[in-house]
Amino acid sequence: MSLIKSALILGASGLVGRQLLQQLLDDPRYASVTCLVRRPLAKQQYRDPHNKLQPVVIDFEDPESYQGYFTVDHVYCCLxxxxxxxxxxxxxxxxxxxxxxxxxxxxxAQRAKGFVWISAVGANAKSKHFYLRVKGELENAILRMPQLAHAAAVRPGVLIGEREGDERMLERVTANTLTLLKPIMVGPLKKYRAVYPEQVAREMIRLQPFS
Incomplete structure (x- = not known):
């Protein structure tokens, strides 16, 4: 299979971002993977046998200065x-x-062929819950954006996994509880199951256009 696609990741150091980065580096459909990060990536965080990766440290307060990096086939946002x-x-x-x-x-602006980002299950611009309301407002803003090709959001439930330097005790307890309840969470409740970050990463890749 020929290497035909280029990808850009924002948020590659996060729980999902790390999994996504490795999956893209392992995916033979991608010839290059650029990461825009706040701090340099530690080499032990990824395997790059084909030298696809180009990490770029940027100032997220001035993203327009780095717009040239968005000239890729697929943009992934895990921020x-x-x-x-x-x-x-x-x-x-x-x-x-x-x-x-x-x-x-x-x-x-750079005519990327696909844009996929992480939202949240229950995202709703009219929600009384601030977190879900912001996620819903963002979905509305992006999905209604004219001339943005193949925009798609993934809506994971609670993520299973340890975040480096980030204490989220309540989230971990919730994830553990939902994992135990997984067998009975069927039908309408299925979307609320706790999920592994590698599952979210795979879904993000699946949502990108490859034709």
């Missing part, structure tokens, strides 16, 4: 934080809405 880690609703919205929305705009 996200928590309200606790962000410190305020304004700071949370900046990461989970503004950064992702700007990434979508840059993908459109």
């Amino acid at each position: 996200g934080t928590t309200l606790k880690r962000a410190g305020s609703k304004q700071a949370f919205r900046k990461v989970d809405f503004e950064y992702v929305h700007v990434a979508a705009q840059l993908a459109r």
